[in-house]
Amino acid sequence: MTSCPNCYKTMTTQAVDVYASTRPVEIDACLACRLFWFDQWESTRLVPRAVLSLFQYIGSATGQTPTPLASRFNCARCHNALDFTRDLQRTTAFTYWRCSLGHGRLISFNQFLREKNFIRTPSPAELARLRATVKQIACSQCGGPIDLATDSACSHCGAPIAMIDPDSVATAIHALTSPQSGGPPSSNANATRQALSDAQIDALFDQERMRERAGHNDLLVIGAEAIGALVSAFLRSR
Ligand SMILES: [Zn+2]
Ligand SMILES: [Zn+2]
Ligand SMILES: [Zn+2]
Structure with a gap:
């Protein structure tokens, strides 16, 4: 049993597949704080399928106001202070x-998606559509409000507005479904890409949904919810 280093409640476990092991490992997560705890090298050993399977879990945070994060944390195992670390993936x-x-x-959902290269900034056209749909979104990093009319980044923590990159998700699914193909993406892969893109865009631009959550529209979580359902369907169909 692992206590969340932020809220101290018991974390839930998610069983996922890792490289070099026939047994799945259980990673610890806190939905309220939007944090994962990875023991040792669990994070770097996650197979692509495992990363995809976490989308639905991340998406299940939708509509909830996240618990604010402390500025420092202690290790879930030895309770020594954790070091804040900046890293680079590609x-x-x-x-x-x-x-x-x-x-x-300890890593936030947002930074986890970033590490795995599943995030991009919205295109100017997408930003324009978002502005027409909703005035304010919640920063995926700090939860602070971002005024879409004037800002393209969070004025509290500086994080740029980000959404899930459906192309990266489709590429990962394609790699799973045809591991040996090195050629151009098949029409099937293009269909997957389109379906994932449409699902997320529909979710983000669903005015009713966005208004209901007034003030707590975290684009990454809403996108993960929409894409997660499709990803699960793809993974199940194999
Ligand atoms: Zn927590
Ligand atoms: Zn430790
Ligand atoms: Zn922020």
């Missing part, structure tokens, strides 16, 4: 907190 910067004794790391 060209994407992301951050987490790690135990200097190597017990593991």
Whole structure:
């Protein structure tokens, strides 16, 4: 049983597949705080399918106001203070907190999606549509309000507005469904890409939904909810 390093409640466990093991591992998560705790190297050993399977879990935070994060945390195992760490995955910067004794790391849903390269900034056209749909969204990083009319980044923490990249998700699914293909994406893959893109865009631009959540529209969580359902269907169909 692992206590959340932010709210101290018991974390839930998600069983996922990892490389170099026939047994799934259980990673710890706190939905209220939107945090994952990964023991040792669990995070880097996640197979692509495992990362995809976490989308639905992340999406289940939709509509809830996240518990604010403390500025420092203690290790879930040894209780020493965790070190704030900046890292780079290809060209994407992301951050987490790690135990200097190597017990593991704490990472937010948002930074996890960033680490796995599943995030991009909205295009100017998407931003224009968002502005027409909703005035204010919640920062995926700090939960603070972002005024879409004037800002393209959070004025509290500086994080740019971000959404899930349906192309990255479709590419990951395609890699799972045809591991040996190195050629151009099949029409099937294009259909997947389109379906994932449509699902997220529909969710983000669903005015009723966005208004209901007044003030707590976190684009990443809403996108993860929409995409997560489709991803699960794809994974189940195999
Ligand atoms: Zn928590
Ligand atoms: Zn530790
Ligand atoms: Zn922020």
